[in-house]
Amino acid sequence: MKKTTKYLLGLGALVIAATVLVAADHIDAPSSAGTTADIADFYAFEPSEGSDNTVFVVDLQSNVLPELAYGTFDEDVLTEINIDLDGDLVEDQVIQAIARDGRMYFFGPIAPSQTGLSSEVNTDAALGDVEISGATAIVETTSDGVSLFAGPRQDPFFFDFFQFNGVISPETESAPGGFLPPEEAADTFDGANTLSIVVEIPNSMLGVPTATNALGLSVYKTWVTTNRKQ
Template structure:
């Protein structure tokens, strides 16, 4: 199984704060409640004019604060896919897979296969970091790559219950959404994987976003061991 969430044109040199987001909280029954379930994917510059890009993969969106945190499944490979020539096929991948409380990262490098299958790029280690619990752990490699894996507050803001009321066949109140709404995901966590990486390791961006800034095409997939 390989699930994809496509995000077109995230910035190599994007203006500060500009990003695109794909959200799909609580997915199909086969992956729901596991770290194969992709909730959100973000890519952005950490600061204006930075030469780095930050990728954030939020997985397993129903990790409720105050309960036991979820865990990363050791049979799940998370892959950040980067298209650098505009054909919407991954040219580089950054991989993350957990083992015994540590998240191991590989790449960025050309994948062994594109599309629905792939292998861990064991010959291209990027670094590793202890999976955070109550204490945040961030590891920075000699190449200037910063890594994190662990629970984070869910950044997705959505009034899920009001949304369902509006969509109901015969809503009691047809006035639409409340302003301000109520954040259904407030107090919930995701299991997050974060990579901040120098753009020099990602190659040239060949796409352009709507404001004329050079960007990558990038998307996230999760692969289950067969």
């Protein structure tokens, strides 16, 4: 019998998978900020041109600093990659990830038993699992050709935070010249980490993409949600 646990929707970020499309959403609502229910970035892309695989990268909790102990994945938070195959913006396939005892367990791709604001862990659709990495990255590849990773990765978000604040608060007169050119801007979050979940999976396991991007390429419509156990 399938074991299920109900999770209620926390928050989400929407991306239509192309060669590379990104939704940056660092530091969300107070109830999720600083936890692994807080989605920082979501990426979906081909690992190389013409590849038959798709890579999904979910970055969570964007304030994991390298000099501090690495954060941990909340075992009461389910991360779910949602894939729409018919254009109605309702998930037709899901890939689920949840942490247990130092490992990240993945399930799917599978048609969800329910859609919308709540989810159930589909434990009868095990995809694989991987030890959660520390300073050294650990990648597990399954017999189906699926590669899995969970752990800290450097934050890819380039943001000159203090210059930005100076620009939007002109009364401080700290940025009278506006934004700086790239070669002069400071990457405020350089060296900071996110907690990342990465899945590289053959497209044959996902279904046929039905959307087309601006480059005329066939792509998946995909978004990620985090759901907390209730």
